[in-house]
Amino acid sequence: MIVTITGASGFIGTNLIAFLQQKGYIINSLSLKHQNWKNIFPLSGDAIIHLAGKAHDTENTSDPEEYFIVNTDLTIELFNEFLRSESRDFFYFSSVKAVVDSIEGVLDENISPNPLTPYGKSKLKAERYILDADVPVGKRVFIIRPCMVHGPGNKGNLNLLYKIVEKGLPWPLAAFENRRSFLSIDNLSFIIARMLDYKNISSGIYHLADDKSLSTNELIQTVNLALDKKPKLWRLSKKVIENIAGLGDRFRLPLNSERLKKLTESYVVSNLKIKSALGIEKLPLSAEEGLVKTIKSFRKEK
Structure with a gap:
């Protein structure tokens, strides 16, 4: 199986790639930093895992608009390319922070999102575009919302x-x-590999913890x-x-x-x-x- 991954050099990317390669997956790294990435890196393979994005700045020094340029607009461009491609699966790595910044009780996929930060709002805006799209038969689209991921x-x-x-x-x-809740990088990698392998898993939103x-x-x-x-x-x-x-x-x-x-x-x-x-x-x-x-x-x- 051939998998295209954006954000391959990041913490999740490097660990996920190593895990998938051990299982025999062929990995293509796609850099969205190139202005002409669509021509330089034509999308191919069975699945696209979109990890790249602007992380939450806890110092609150980032321009709010940057979140929407990277997390929303670039994601929409990539997703539209996926719809035109022959790839079967699209994984968009969002965040539980696209739902709520604080929660009483337990957070599940049925909650109505209400993020307060530009980071969360930009992630949610991309989610809604993806979920509202007319996805061709035979393709699967997953919104992945991990909680805090850790690992070596x-x-x-x-x-x-x-x-x-x-x-x-x-x-x-x-x-x-x-x-x-926490999420080890090993458990995250295990879940994604299983989702790639199991063809009967339906499209939708999945929380990871x-x-x-x-x-x-x-x-x-x-x-x-x-x-x-x-x-x-x-x-x-x-x-x-x-x-x-x-x-x-x-x-x-x-x-x-x-x-x-x-x-x-x-x-x-x-x-x-x-x-x-x-x-x-x-x-x-x-x-x-x-x-x-x-x-x-x-x-x-x-």
Whole structure:
């Protein structure tokens, strides 16, 4: 099977390509940065996986219009080329942030989207164009909404937790009660490979997440487990922590309001629809196993 992938040099792209190549897939990398990419890289093969996009800027310094140029307009151009091509499948990697920025309860595919950021709005606008299109018979179109993806080579907010635990510092946010979904790159790659192989999976929107959500305190305990350390959980006043995060906004400290929100908010994502479509009860890696693998990779990268 021949698969064309955009955003091939990114974290998800490099890991997904390695996974698919091990299974015998032939990969074509398509760079959308070339102005004449349609002529330079003619689309061919069985499937197109569109990973390229402008990521959410947590510093809020990006021009909002850039999100729509990259995440919406370029996606529409690529999708229209797919419709004219002989490729069978189109995977658009959107995000759960195209749905809502915060959620009470569990997020599934039935929710009515209401994103607040330019990032989420640009992703949703592309989704709606794709879902409203007249897709030829024989083609499948998937909207993939992953939650926070992690794995070796991608540190993100997990790196902050790693540094705190590695240095033997206590975790001062234990007073915040929450639950949050994560997605290991191994589970993501497994799901995409199965969707490529299983021809009976219907087009539609699919949320991707590990089987179990974790609280931040459980996450800290998992990081300690990966580093063979005992967890140090401090239940400091929430108000004090929020004030410190406010200072982080002004002076660019490691802990700012955006990062505090990411570390302590609840954001639980259901993966029941995709598992039902794949006919499986659980994903290859548990949430804890995937996180331990990621955390241990940080030490090797030093």
